[in-house]
Amino acid sequence: MKLNVWILVLSVVCAATLTGPATWSEVLFYASFDGTRDAQAVGEGKATLIEGGGALTADGFGIRGAALRSGDEVGYLEFSAAGNILPEEGTIEVWLKPEDWSSDDGYYHQYIDVIGEGNIRFQKRADTVNVFWVKAPKVPPPGHFDDKYPGITMRGYACQQIKDKWRQFFLIWRVGEPLRYYRGGPEGKGVHDSSNPAEPPAPPPGKLTAIRIGDFGGAEGRQAHTLIDEVYIYDRALTFEEAWWANVHAKDRQPGTDIPTTFAEPTAKVVPDPANKTLVVEIDSGDRSGDFAGQAHLK
Numbered sequence: 001m002k003l004n005v006w007i008l009v010l011s012v013v014c015a016a017t018l019t020g021p022a023t024w025s026e027v028l029f030y031a032s033f034d035g036t037r038d039a040q041a042v043g044e045g046k047a048t049l050i051e052g053g054g055a056l057t058a059d060g061f062g063i064r065g066a067a068l069r070s071g072d073e074v075g076y077l078e079f080s081a082a083g084n085i086l087p088e089e090g091t092i093e094v095w096l097k098p099e100d101w102s103s104d105d106g107y108y109h110q111y112i113d114v115i116g117e118g119n120i121r122f123q124k125r126a127d128t129v130n131v132f133w134v135k136a137p138k139v140p141p142p143g144h145f146d147d148k149y150p151g152i153t154m155r156g157y158a159c160q161q162i163k164d165k166w167r168q169f170f171l172i173w174r175v176g177e178p179l180r181y182y183r184g185g186p187e188g189k190g191v192h193d194s195s196n197p198a199e200p201p202a203p204p205p206g207k208l209t210a211i212r213i214g215d216f217g218g219a220e221g222r223q224a225h226t227l228i229d230e231v232y233i234y235d236r237a238l239t240f241e242e243a244w245w246a247n248v249h250a251k252d253r254q255p256g257t258d259i260p261t262t263f264a265e266p267t268a269k270v271v272p273d274p275a276n277k278t279l280v281v282e283i284d285s286g287d288r289s290g291d292f293a294g295q296a297h298l299k
């Protein structure tokens with residue numbers, strides 16, 4: 001009886017955490033590359049073909065359906081930034097698979113480059129390091145990921161791109177806060193947080209004009225190709241738990257839609273722990289903004 005009371009009380013507390021104002025909004029931009037290089041977008045999302053504009057793979061060669069094949073002599077895609085990305089805050093979610101190279105190939109690979117007055121960029125450096133940065137207008141590009149000066153925040157991460165392996169990346173920025181960087185694999189087992197909370201806060205990048213997606217920026221002599229699929233740009237900085245959900249459901253979510261508001265329902269269950277002669281009440285508040293979950297032990 002006492003146990004039931006506890007469950008009831010805890011459940012009420014958990015439900016109460018979900019009654020705040022909803023902040024969910026929408027996906028600003030989505031490209032599946034399933035039969036088209038155009039994107040589904042709220043802004044001016046049509047692809048502008050640059051240098052050939054990439055090619056579409058056969059259906060089934062993407063992480064889901066077909067993918068964009070980009071790289072040397074194939075080109076990349078350019079989309080308008082108008083309405084498709086917000087400079088102040090957002091998340092870019094993208095799957096990448098090196099077709100014919102691995103991280104130690106000695107070349108730059110520029111995958112996402114949002115250009116304008118400032119810059120939001122995700123690339124692999126020649127020295128195998130992945131870099132994600134947000135740069136203010138009129139600030140020079142960094143020469144190394146360890147460079148620290150006003151107007152730019154960035155982070156270098158051990159690049160784990162391996163030939164023929166899909167990897168998912170979440171590039172998350174909010175002006176005034178450190179960048180966040182999560183990555184996951186095709187097994188759908190969630191994401192790893194490779195962020196560094198000690199990084200300087202992201203500067204305002206100013207007006208952004210174009211979103212470039214592909215594999216470009218390599219030096220002369222590079223012969224590299226990369227498959228790209230399921231590109232989402234959100235109007236907000238995703239939480240770790242939202243990114244986790246997006247990885248787990250990469251292949252079965254409704255295409256182009258936001259993470260469901262119900263993805264984190266509150267739960268409470270009682271689990272016997274005979275070894276310790278204890279009942280454990282496992283609580284998950286469902287609050288994915290603060291990551292509250294815990295256990296209450298009743299003896």
Ligand SMILES: [Ca+2]
Nearest residue numbers: 032064065066
């Ligand atoms: Ca696809």
